[in-house]
Amino acid sequence: MSNNKLLEIKEISIQFGGLKAVDRFSMDLESGELAGLIGPNGAGKTTVFNLLTGVYSPQTGSIDLEGQPIHRKKTFEISRLGIARTFQNIRLFKDLSVLDNILLGQHHRTQYGIWQVVLQTPGFQREEAQKKEEALELLKIFNLEKKQSAPAGALPYGEQRKLEILRALATKPKLLLLDEPAAGMNHSETTGLMEIISMIRERFNLTILLIEHDMKFVMKICEKIHVLDHGVKIAEGIPSYIQNHAEVIKAYLGTDEELH
Amino acid sequence: MMKSAPLISFVILALMGLMLDQFLNPYLQRTMALVLVNIILAMSLNLVNGYTGQFSLGHAGFMAIGAYTSAYLSTHWVAPAAIVPHLLFFIFYSLVSGCFAAIAGWLVGQPSLRLKGDYLAIVTLGFGEIIRVIILNSSALGGARGYFGIPGPSPISFGGLALNAFYSFYLVAILWVLTCFFVIYRTISSTHGRAFMSIREDEIAADSLGIHTTRVKVKSFVLSSFFAGVAGSLFSHCMNFIAPSTFSMLMSINVVIMVVLGGMGSMTGPILAAVIISVLPEALRPLQELTGQDYRMVIYSLILIVLMLVRPQGLLGHKEIWNFWRKTRVE
Ligand SMILES: Nc1ncnc2c1ncn2[C@@H]1O[C@H](COP(=O)(O)OP(=O)(O)OP(=O)(O)O)[C@@H](O)[C@H]1O
């Protein structure tokens, strides 16, 4: 086993009723890698994310993060161990402010207790100010600092996706899972997003796994691609290999998505 | 917010109370005392039902625990007034009552808040009834006859001014109203309060950020139960008599109405609603004398229905009284 293996997924499966949504799926992620997970609609991609984050527990197999098994852990525990995610159908705290959304990403690192809040101790005030400063720093990545007091639900769709990424970053993850980050974005927004994803990977030392239907985006940004079809992994490799893989082409045949 | 705001508001309210004590008749004073109790009930339930987005229907149960704890303590363990200032004892009774209710809150919340969905409503409803039935069958607590002779704080004098017993009670009550207000107000503007609201907004997302949602919900529930117990204690010293029938499901529903009517997730909304709902039946009393029949509940219900149709988000929604104030000044 190489030393810089961050995530090791071995033969995980989950079945909903009679449907094998994910079937003996394995995948390794090297530390610092940017990988893509693709597949036609209903292939089981989001379900893989849900298995990784403890929303479901796998019925077979194991998931190791830095050599430590996590597949029996709860969602909040896995998050604290360093896996953060965004959701395919954006799950922001819509009635809370943009800033509060980010601050909640920092919640589990809070030192102060309710007593200190009630007595408004200097320690509480210092920590709160520091949290806000950190949050603003994050907001600057996507130029959202001017909208810090707006309710998150009031942001345009593209900005909501960006805010969700920032909120995930606020948890200080090692591994970031992005579920269709470019969905609903126009061409120039997508290009901007690509640059920023590369930038945050460098800046925060991240490993990133992303699901995306925009093939140009995936082929350009990902170093390695894993392909799912009907819950089964049918291929893995570098973009040029995947684009010419017979089985992958067959899986995508008849869908309106293009591999090139 | 200013650090000294609680102290300043206490002094202002205490001075106002001097006037209430001198110029209000005893009947209105009792109504006023109940308004204060209801304000604490509404604020504390709002923490769970409004800010945390869980649906509790058992507030009367926690209130009953507080009320009976205080009743028992104050009749069995009377203050040696010469040693410890008299009022401190009543603060102590309510503190203990709050703690008992908080422990009950922890016992009820721990298992039921683990589950997602509306289990809490069912469990708390059952809990409220169980408490009532236990008291009903406990002779030490007076059973169905009720608990008589609960003392209230005795009158104090203030710089030569002889005050009524009302003022003593009032001081203890506003101390708790302000404690409840500032504890909740400060909490919700900290990370702990934000965590409450994140559960209301999207529990799955909160989980994914490493927030221990069960523990956060239990925290909110325990804090809420504590203040319900305190309100129960104040209630018992104000009425001097309590009975199991007082703490029925209707009482819990009444508090839910205050929260919903005032605006879930507003600090001041439920306070406003608590005042309106406590005063409304009294204000409608002359009507009863006029017509010879008790139409109060009919009118009361009609007013509620109309209000909820016109403002389904409650009187203040998510806003605070001062938000409206500022807006009108700017425009
Ligand atoms: N909780 C669930 N209960 C039942 N079936 C489910 C559940 N979650 C997912 N599925 C099913 O599992 C299959 C895989 O779903 P999944 O959401 O993982 O697909 P996907 O690859 O993310 O698709 P898309 O590209 O449309 O987002 C689908 O057939 C879906 O209906």
Ligand SMILES: [Mg+2]
């Ligand atoms: Mg999906």
